[in-house]
Amino acid sequence: MKNNKLADAIGLIKDDFVEEAHAKKKFRFVVPWALIGKIACGAAVLLLVINIIPFGRKGSNAADQYYANSSSYEYKSDGSTQYAYDEEAGGAYAGGNTHDYRSESTVSENKKLILTARMNVETKDLDELLSGLNETINKYGAYIQSSTVNTSGSSTRQYDATIRIPSDRYGQFLEELKNSGNVSYYSEETKDVTDSYTDLQARLKSLKAEEEKVLEFYDKAANLEELMLVEERLSEIRYEIEYLEAQIKNYDLLVAYSTLTIHVTETSSYTQTSTSFGERLARAFKNGFHDFIYTVEDIVIDLAYDIYGIIFIILLVVLGIFLYRKFRNRKNKN
Amino acid sequence: MEDQKIVELYWNRDETAIAETKAKYGNYCFSIAQNILHNQQDAEEALNDTYLGAWNAIPPHHPLNLGTFIGKITRRLSLNIYRSKTAEKRGGGQIAVSLDELDECIADEKSLRDSLDDQVIADCIDEFLSDLKESERRVFVCRYWYFDSIEDIASRFRYSESKVKMMLKRSRDRLREHLLKEGVVV
Structure with missing residues (x-):
């Protein structure tokens, strides 16, 4: 017997259930929070990795540390603007913001000092800075030993160069260069080669004296055997003299021309010097935002490179879903 | 309007x-x-x-x-x-099958308490439906309120007919347990 009472009772269920059962399938946009969450987590990890690993775009602390390791005299944008002076380094440099990096008068004529320096500069217009740099180089008789402009794979342009500057004009050159951009890092190392240089000169002098004596023996040689021995020694002495002269010449060149390795980054905002927590925090947010924009730009550019492949994969997936549904519907009908 | x-x-x-x-x-x-x-x-x-x-x-x-x-x-x-x-005239048809299925919700030796008002039973069924998943609920209501055929339901929700039958069987079993628990079936 059919249970009429149960069927009648079902007829009285809530309107919502009745309506829900025969409701036409409406397109409802459901925010895919789970997917958004996963993408956000992935992006966060990616950004974290990008920020932790010093790829070199930013004046990263890791890179600064590397430079700092060999410095006896350094300047950092995020720290004090005072220049530490190291007596042992043999430099004679003034502290403070108006730096006379190298005072010619205080460097003893007798001292043989080789100066190498590294500098990170930020600029808002790389072309303008390079133009100014070339003028400064010409003005002070300096020259570029090597240079690289890097524009690929990044939204910021970078310029690296090794510049040789006449040592007696290094201070003026640096002062002028400093005004062309924002110096975010500076380190310098001075190597005193006076002892080695003096030793080379003494050895050269001694060899030249020996050369003169050997030449006297050459004139007095009685037989062929003696002549051969003298010639052999003379040849050795001359080889050593040439070697020492080349070394001295090399030292002279290194002493006469200081070496500056410069790394220029084109940026939209300069790194600000600040010490308070609030300022540093504000700077971190600001710079972080700029880095984020750069990262997004890079991702978009990378996507643009891969767009055809992505479209092809999407089409394959859509086709796969379409065929699967068609196959399933046919199977259900059968 | x-x-x-x-x-x-x-x-x-x-x-x-x-x-x-x-x-x-x-x-x-x-x-x-x-x-x-x-x-x-x-x-x-x-x-x-x-x-x-x-x-x-x-x-x-x-x-x-x-x-x-x-x-x-x-x-x-x-x-x-x-x-x-x-x-x-005793006859078959879709409705007869549906009502037969509903009979399964009440064990042979038991019966619905006649004194109960239809609305009380309906409230009990509402409670049961609220606990069902939306997909199960829709299938259940289509079958026992609208008396749709299994084929229509399968087509409507894009399920296989065997899946619809299985969903309905599980729902009926759960309804029977619920009715017993609530004292609607004695």
Whole structure:
């Protein structure tokens, strides 16, 4: 017997259930929070990795540390603007913001000092800075030993160069260069080669004296055997003299021309010097935002490179879903 | 015309209310009646009784969802016609299968307490439906409220027929347990 009472009772269920059962399938946009969450987590990890690993775009602390390791005299944008002076380094440099990096008068004529320096500069217009740099180089008789402009794979342009500057004009050159951009890092190392240089000169002098004596023996040689021995020694002495002269010449060149390795980054905002927590925090947010924009730009550019492949994969997936549904519907009908 | 305006017409005893109801919910009610009766003439008879039923029920009722309200009337009247017809001639059909399935919810040796009001049982079933997953609930209501065939349900929700049967079987088992627990079945 059919249970009429149960069927009648079902007829009285809530309107919502009745309506829900025969409701036409409406397109409802459901925010895919789970997917958004996963993408956000992935992006966060990616950004974290990008920020932790010093790829070199930013004046990263890791890179600064590397430079700092060999410095006896350094300047950092995020720290004090005072220049530490190291007596042992043999430099004679003034502290403070108006730096006379190298005072010619205080460097003893007798001292043989080789100066190498590294500098990170930020600029808002790389072309303008390079133009100014070339003028400064010409003005002070300096020259570029090597240079690289890097524009690929990044939204910021970078310029690296090794510049040789006449040592007696290094201070003026640096002062002028400093005004062309924002110096975010500076380190310098001075190597005193006076002892080695003096030793080379003494050895050269001694060899030249020996050369003169050997030449006297050459004139007095009685037989062929003696002549051969003298010639052999003379040849050795001359080889050593040439070697020492080349070394001295090399030292002279290194002493006469200081070496500056410069790394220029084109940026939209300069790194600000600040010490308070609030300022540093504000700077971190600001710079972080700029880095984020750069990262997004890079991702978009990378996507643009891969767009055809992505479209092809999407089409394959859509086709796969379409065929699967068609196959399933046919199977259900059968 | 909006539902509330049609209801207002009923309350004002305006006969255009029936014409508006027919225009808006005529096909919907006919499909319910046709699902139960499988006979066009009987379905049209049920439909005419539905409009009369609605005329008599509003007022005093003031339904918020006129479609479901009218649908319920159609279902009840169609079931009544079906029962009177099957009393004369025992027959099969989709509705018979559905009602047989519903019988499974009540064990052989047990029966529904006759003294219970239909609305009390309906509240109990509402409670049971609330606990079901949306997909299971929709399938259950399609089968036992609208008396849709298994094939139609499978096509509607894009399930296989065996899946629909399995879903209904599980739902019926759970309904039986629920009715026993609530003391509706003794």
